[in-house]
Amino acid sequence: MPNSPQAPTRRHVLALAGAGLAAGTIPAALPAPLLARDQRLMIIASGGDFTNVDPHTSSGSTPAFFMRNVYDPLLRTSGTPPEPVPGLAQSWEASEDGMVFTFRLDPAARFHSGQPVTARDVVYSFARALRLAKGNSWMLRNIVTPEGLEAVDPATVRITLATPFAAFLSVLPWFPVVEKAAVEAHLGEDDGQSWLMSNTAGSGPFELGQSRPGALYRFIRSPNAWQPGGGNLDGVIWRVSREAASERLMLQRGEVHAALDLSSEDMDALEGAPGVVRVIEPEYRTFSIKMNTRHGPLTDINMRRAISHAVNYRALLDSAGYAELMVGPLPNGILGHDPGLEVPRHDLEAARAHLARTATPAGGITLKMVYVSHLDQERRYAMVLLDSLKALGIGLEIQPLSWPDMVAACARPETFPDFFPVYQTANYGDPDNIAYAAYHSASNGNWQNAVYSNPEVDRLIEAGRAEMDPDKRRQIYGAFQRAVVADAPDIFGVLEKRKLGLRASIQNYAFTPVASNAIECWPLSLT
Numbered sequence: 001m002p003n004s005p006q007a008p009t010r011r012h013v014l015a016l017a018g019a020g021l022a023a024g025t026i027p028a029a030l031p032a033p034l035l036a037r038d039q040r041l042m043i044i045a046s047g048g049d050f051t052n053v054d055p056h057t058s059s060g061s062t063p064a065f066f067m068r069n070v071y072d073p074l075l076r077t078s079g080t081p082p083e084p085v086p087g088l089a090q091s092w093e094a095s096e097d098g099m100v101f102t103f104r105l106d107p108a109a110r111f112h113s114g115q116p117v118t119a120r121d122v123v124y125s126f127a128r129a130l131r132l133a134k135g136n137s138w139m140l141r142n143i144v145t146p147e148g149l150e151a152v153d154p155a156t157v158r159i160t161l162a163t164p165f166a167a168f169l170s171v172l173p174w175f176p177v178v179e180k181a182a183v184e185a186h187l188g189e190d191d192g193q194s195w196l197m198s199n200t201a202g203s204g205p206f207e208l209g210q211s212r213p214g215a216l217y218r219f220i221r222s223p224n225a226w227q228p229g230g231g232n233l234d235g236v237i238w239r240v241s242r243e244a245a246s247e248r249l250m251l252q253r254g255e256v257h258a259a260l261d262l263s264s265e266d267m268d269a270l271e272g273a274p275g276v277v278r279v280i281e282p283e284y285r286t287f288s289i290k291m292n293t294r295h296g297p298l299t300d301i302n303m304r305r306a307i308s309h310a311v312n313y314r315a316l317l318d319s320a321g322y323a324e325l326m327v328g329p330l331p332n333g334i335l336g337h338d339p340g341l342e343v344p345r346h347d348l349e350a351a352r353a354h355l356a357r358t359a360t361p362a363g364g365i366t367l368k369m370v371y372v373s374h375l376d377q378e379r380r381y382a383m384v385l386l387d388s389l390k391a392l393g394i395g396l397e398i399q400p401l402s403w404p405d406m407v408a409a410c411a412r413p414e415t416f417p418d419f420f421p422v423y424q425t426a427n428y429g430d431p432d433n434i435a436y437a438a439y440h441s442a443s444n445g446n447w448q449n450a451v452y453s454n455p456e457v458d459r460l461i462e463a464g465r466a467e468m469d470p471d472k473r474r475q476i477y478g479a480f481q482r483a484v485v486a487d488a489p490d491i492f493g494v495l496e497k498r499k500l501g502l503r504a505s506i507q508n509y510a511f512t513p514v515a516s517n518a519i520e521c522w523p524l525s526l527t
Contacts, residue, residue: 166430
């Protein structure tokens, strides 16, 4: 039974039927009377869609929401600054050398099937994630190996690291545990990937009810929800909205309880709005424009440096609204960040001097930038870049794409555009998160770092991961930042504050600065 004062129900399913909707269907829009009638159905508006729900192969903010609410990891993350807290593991301990970790599972933990979560399920899940080598597996690549995974007994897991990793506990929230028996019953020819694209095998507080890609997804409170500290939600609707302005209007009208993709203008418009709470908080979230360092004109470091100095950073910041400029590749305030780092700023004389050393000293070329079609803020940044490049005689083609098409373009240097905008939101509060995902060559082919590769940068990132002494790590990450800035693979843009809109009827919400738009709904209540 769940540790919640209210037993899990499927009352909102009945409410849908009572609203004249057939069971198993999702309407294109929710009727207003339904929202008033079902006080325990939370509705979230977002531009993100669930294109992949296999917890071991997907990544990004929208899949993160799915993972946080449908699956459980050994540890979760909470607070500011973020700290590991119990998930499936109710307690854990580490050896003195930081190489061996022992986790004791909560005996109450149950999968949606009703079966208990065991150490064998945990070992199977880590082994599968590492075997598939997709999604968030990069966080533990060469850190955890199959040989280092052990089910000591049904309730105890021991993980022996292959190499020291300072951020080990912090990454565990991004390794959900699946029910071994359920996945093995549907392995097919791809290790269960096809089955998990449309089915779940989790122990999280919510189950996926019906789904309508591109429109709505309905999550229902699991009858076997076991997690402590639950609120009163019976379910959650994820409503796909392609425009931030539409999200704001729906929030103001009370048609949704949360809006995740609001612009600075939206936040200004919501100031003083009745029944609305604005969340404007700093987080470890960078916005940079990555350049194609392996194909086309931007393979020339002088071209990259010319562009870096031509950018109107003041215009980027003005466009961002609630933000500050990046100082190098790491977010401000994170361990090792150097606030005094020398980075390119708007300097046309320096830009033209670098351009003169390229094969096209007078410009006369046209480059291409893509952006996520529903993110108008990225379009604005693209317009700033277009205006900035005119001073060098360089044109810019700007193309909106869906996120799946953006990801597909990262597969090869030849399909990767000249400029690719990336929001890099830290999933754990450690410099390794940004450094490894965004700049290590092991990430090549993925959206975090499609093409950039530098052996010296790789060496520094690996040294930073393995070093346990905080002072030595600061020195390593200082050298890392200088090396990346010298190589100019990115236009270092802005650190946008997270902007969320919530209805005041949401209770028990607590902000945490990692993956903050992947809201954990279990603790929430609606009044």
